[in-house]
Amino acid sequence: MNEITILKASGKTKNMHLQQRILVTGGSGFLGSHLCERLLSQGAEVICLDNFFTGSRRNIEHLLDNKRFELIRHDVTFPIYLEIDQIYNLACPASPIHYQHDPVQTTKTSVHGAINMLGLAKRVKAKILQASTSEVYGDPTVHPQTEDYWGHVNPIGSRSCYDEGKRCAETLFFDYWRQHKLRIKVARIFNTYGPRMHPNDGRVVSNFIIQALLGRDVTIYGDGSQTRSFCYVDDLIDGLVRLMGSPDSIIGPINIGNPVEFSMLELAKVILDMSHSRSRIVHRPLPQDDPRQRQPDITKAQDLLGWEPSTALREGLRKTIAYFEGLLRDPHTKDLLSESPQEMIQPSDA
């Protein structure tokens, strides 16, 4: 909160807290909606900006009555002027099915979106946080990945619109910091899961849960020995908020994710067990550019932010499975789940 000093008629002064006005781009998406919720619970005024490409009104419906919450339908590839103190820049489709749907627009969202939000931050002197991704490491040759690893990225592959768009956004953030002294924060987010993930977008946790709940075959790409680490959404949001609240000298990039690794096969088995499913596990060929392994080194987040994830996989999965069971019971969302899943890619990162 900002503090202002007011001079009273008596000549005495009084310190007052000013409510922070915070812009969350991509605020109606999976992570954005949880972030809006968290910031409101901390007393902030929140402006949620979204073009609803992958976001949904359902995710933020419960916030619409809050007087401190405002929703703006807008595309970050176009400039916008708002009076705000902080920006969390989350706008970008995050799953391969969505970001490969219109790859040119994906790069535009990352690059033009970053330029527009950085320009806005510069104009109104706001602090700005970029939701970057572990995908900037590409198919890593270093394991686990530390922030000083420059990555191993294919610039011309079908995932490049996302990976390279996010890498360019990081470049822009650091150039605005060097050139314009902007207060920036860059978080490299690793695979996150939890309630409000898209049911049909091919992310591995939601795929497995839906397949298990519907009694369909659980599809594993490759032999299932490839590993991923999964961070529960509440932990992730905690990391982002801590990073934003950290001293201006802490700019990142900082890995935010859960370092505990699971193989795809282990994950599938835990989900089948927890959802009491009788689905079979089946194997399909691995997609192009799919990283074998990805695991964050979170030493920096631990040392600088005092942050580490605290939700165990089974605890997070319990809440996520309950969320999808709810969607299946609801006549308005049931169809969404029972549609046959699109060509599913087992994404390295959501």
Ligand SMILES: NC(=O)c1ccc[n+]([C@@H]2O[C@H](COP(=O)([O-])OP(=O)(O)OC[C@H]3O[C@@H](n4cnc5c(N)ncnc54)[C@H](O)[C@@H]3O)[C@@H](O)[C@H]2O)c1
């Ligand atoms: N979920 C993860 O595991 C993960 C991992 C790494 C990075 N991230 C990053 O975090 C951010 C949020 O991811 P998410 O999982 O919530 O994805 P999501 O797809 O649920 O949310 C993205 C939101 O951005 C909106 N959006 C997309 N293009 C836009 C545009 N041009 N203008 C305005 N809004 C736009 C979408 O409608 C959606 O609401 C993304 O930037 C993503 O790259 C997420």
